[in-house]
Amino acid sequence: MLGKLLKHEFRATGRTMLPVYGAVVVLAVLANVSIRMLSGNVGPLLSIFFGLIVAAFGICVVAAGVMTLVLMVKRFYTNYLKDEGYLMHTLPVSVHGLVWSKMIVSIVWFAATFAVIGLVLLLTAIIQTDTSLAQFFAGFPSWAEIREGLDQYGIRLGDLWFIGFEALLCVIVGSLFTCLHFYAAMSLGHMFAKDKILLSIVFFVAISFVLSMATTGYSAGRFYSLESMDVTLDTAQEAIRFAKAMLGEMLLVEAVQTAVLYVATVLGLKRGLNLA
Amino acid sequence: MAILECKDLSKRFGKIQALDSINLKIEPGRVVGLLGPNGSGKTTLIKLANGLLTPTSGEILIDGKAPGKETKAIVSYLSDKEYLPEWMSAKQLMDFFTDFYADFDRERAKEMLTRLGIDETMRIKQMSKGTREKVQLILVMSRQAKLYLLDEPIGGVDPATRDYILDTIIRNYNPSAAVVISTHLIADVEQVLDDVIFIQNGHVTLQSSVDEIREEKGKSVDAYFREVFKC
Amino acid sequence: MEWVFRNDLPIYSQLVDRIKLGIVSGALPPGARLASVRDLAMEAGVNPNTMQRALQELEREGLVFSQRTAGRFVTEDTAAIDEVKKTLARGQIESFLAGMKELGFDREEIIALLKEDA
Numbered sequence: 001m002l003g004k005l006l007k008h009e010f011r012a013t014g015r016t017m018l019p020v021y022g023a024v025v026v027l028a029v030l031a032n033v034s035i036r037m038l039s040g041n042v043g044p045l046l047s048i049f050f051g052l053i054v055a056a057f058g059i060c061v062v063a064a065g066v067m068t069l070v071l072m073v074k075r076f077y078t079n080y081l082k083d084e085g086y087l088m089h090t091l092p093v094s095v096h097g098l099v100w101s102k103m104i105v106s107i108v109w110f111a112a113t114f115a116v117i118g119l120v121l122l123l124t125a126i127i128q129t130d131t132s133l134a135q136f137f138a139g140f141p142s143w144a145e146i147r148e149g150l151d152q153y154g155i156r157l158g159d160l161w162f163i164g165f166e167a168l169l170c171v172i173v174g175s176l177f178t179c180l181h182f183y184a185a186m187s188l189g190h191m192f193a194k195d196k197i198l199l200s201i202v203f204f205v206a207i208s209f210v211l212s213m214a215t216t217g218y219s220a221g222r223f224y225s226l227e228s229m230d231v232t233l234d235t236a237q238e239a240i241r242f243a244k245a246m247l248g249e250m251l252l253v254e255a256v257q258t259a260v261l262y263v264a265t266v267l268g269l270k271r272g273l274n275l276a
Numbered sequence: 277m278a279i280l281e282c283k284d285l286s287k288r289f290g291k292i293q294a295l296d297s298i299n300l301k302i303e304p305g306r307v308v309g310l311l312g313p314n315g316s317g318k319t320t321l322i323k324l325a326n327g328l329l330t331p332t333s334g335e336i337l338i339d340g341k342a343p344g345k346e347t348k349a350i351v352s353y354l355s356d357k358e359y360l361p362e363w364m365s366a367k368q369l370m371d372f373f374t375d376f377y378a379d380f381d382r383e384r385a386k387e388m389l390t391r392l393g394i395d396e397t398m399r400i401k402q403m404s405k406g407t408r409e410k411v412q413l414i415l416v417m418s419r420q421a422k423l424y425l426l427d428e429p430i431g432g433v434d435p436a437t438r439d440y441i442l443d444t445i446i447r448n449y450n451p452s453a454a455v456v457i458s459t460h461l462i463a464d465v466e467q468v469l470d471d472v473i474f475i476q477n478g479h480v481t482l483q484s485s486v487d488e489i490r491e492e493k494g495k496s497v498d499a500y501f502r503e504v505f506k507c
Numbered sequence: 508m509e510w511v512f513r514n515d516l517p518i519y520s521q522l523v524d525r526i527k528l529g530i531v532s533g534a535l536p537p538g539a540r541l542a543s544v545r546d547l548a549m550e551a552g553v554n555p556n557t558m559q560r561a562l563q564e565l566e567r568e569g570l571v572f573s574q575r576t577a578g579r580f581v582t583e584d585t586a587a588i589d590e591v592k593k594t595l596a597r598g599q600i601e602s603f604l605a606g607m608k609e610l611g612f613d614r615e616e617i618i619a620l621l622k623e624d625a
Contacts, residue, residue, distance in 0.1 A: 090348055
């Protein structure tokens with residue numbers, strides 16, 4: 001049933017996100033043209049016009065990012081905690097399926113927004129500087145050069161992959177955490193009959209406070225100084241080893257917090273659901 | 277076995293005791309009226325049966341199981357709220373129901389939409405309140421469920437729609453399924469009911485058949501209800 | 508025919524009376540096949556269980572019989588139908604007489620009045 005929930009959720013969110021991406025791309029093209037025009041000789045009125053387009057592009061990029069986040073919150077709220085909840089919570093699916101479908105779809109949109117924004121900014125940068133794509137990419141070191149550089153410092157490629165993988169996991173778990181921070185706050189806040197939104201905000205702040213107290217306490221003890229961790233960063237290998245361990249530990253801390261929020265969200269929906 | 281059973285079921289919201297030690301059984305093949313004034317606990321009971329609320333104490337069992345994934349597959353629920361996503365068309369909603377409910381009869385839903393002259397491509401947002409309610413009812417009644425829980429299905433609809441709703445309930449009658457209709461408009465539904473449950477201040481005060489009440493009291497359930505719940 | 512129900516009697520017994528009336532009046536002739544329970548229930552706007560109960564009652568009284576696969580039929584026993592007709596007629600007469608008695612007519616006067624009217 002998770003597949004069907006995902007399908008439905010993509011259908012519901014795609015109708016917002018795809019036009020947003022469309023707008024970003026269209027404005028990116030217009031902004032590119034505008035920047036070229038501005039560098040030529042245009043009158044004051046046209047300058048203002050082109051300037052506005054460039055500004056609109058900038059706003060649209062920011063708006064796309066904000067929209068992705070807002071949609072993540074809004075979908076959970078309207079679909080599970082308002083009247084649509086009567087439909088969604090009586091489907092023959094588990095609460096886990098309900099929560100995961102919203103998280104997975106949100107993370108896919110996070111990644112898509114990141115990719116779209118990255119791409120248009122990159123293209124804007126390239127076109128603006130009148131560099132061709134080939135020239136642009138020629139600026140990067142070749143694969144062989146990278147290997148050579150790594151060998152020089154005695155760094156194994158596998159280590160880099162591992163760090164990359166850890167970092168990716170950190171990003172994914174971090175995204176889950178972001179979603180669940182909102183979800184947990186809302187599902188706990190909506191267990192009450194009155195002031196549901198106000199209580200959700202209170203829970204949001206309380207969760208931030210409690211989690212940061214707990215993790216700051218932990219980190220302060222753990223990462224007080226390099227000496228306290230018994231590491232020296234004298235060699236590249238050592239730095240790599242340290243990065244691996246550090247990321248691993250961050251991942252663990254993040255995962256524990258995320259799991260706590262997940263349990264809170266599921267319990268809030270399962271035991272405390274109180275649709276108006 | 278009873279399709280719906282409550283054992284000492286209680287639900288409390290803060291200081292308010294919405295349901296107090298309810299005991300009742302509903303057998304398959306019955307059309308049951310859940311009757312009581314506003315705020316008597318009808319909606320709370322139906323929400324508990326759907327797993328939208330958790331009991332404070334006692335149990336509620338659907339086909340012998342506590343509300344959950346399995347029971348939701350056999351319960352068809354009509355809420356008194358407008359709960360369909362506004363952006364969806366009737367056709368998309370049929371896709372949705374086909375996906376999630378194995379017992380959804382799409383042909384039947386299409387036929388009912390056509391009969392009521394509702395365009396499949398119309399979105400909920402574009403529909404009038406009455407049309408939205410009809411679409412909700414069509415989706416709910418197009419399932420071959422074991423238990424239908426209809427919360428105030430005739431509250432605020434015009435007489436023609438009310439007749440259509442009652443007709444649909446009769447046409448859809450299935451000896452292995454039970455229908456529970458919660459309402460305070462008894463005269464309108466009395467003819468289609470087998471049994472009635474009177475609920476008052478969170479207590480079940482009477483569970484009887486319509487004809488028994490008429491035979492014993494020599495008056496309609498509606499008249500009897502007015503007597504029992506006289507202010 | 509519109510199905511209207513009184514409030515002070517069980518619905519099933521009113522259904523029994525209605526169908527009986529159909530049979531004795533000839534609207535449902537002997538041997539005629541009855542519609543399915545569901546269709547009859549739809550027509551009357553009542554619960555199918557109630558209609559089922561009414562039909563069972565009619566079966567018990569011998570006015571209707573069911574064949575397992577073919578459905579339900581009105582009895583072909585015209586003598587039985589006449590019997591019911593008489594019973595119903597007696598009922599009508601009784602209530603008529605009761606009404607007349609309240610108006611202060613005695614038996615002879617009623618008969619005289621009826622003859623005068625005819």
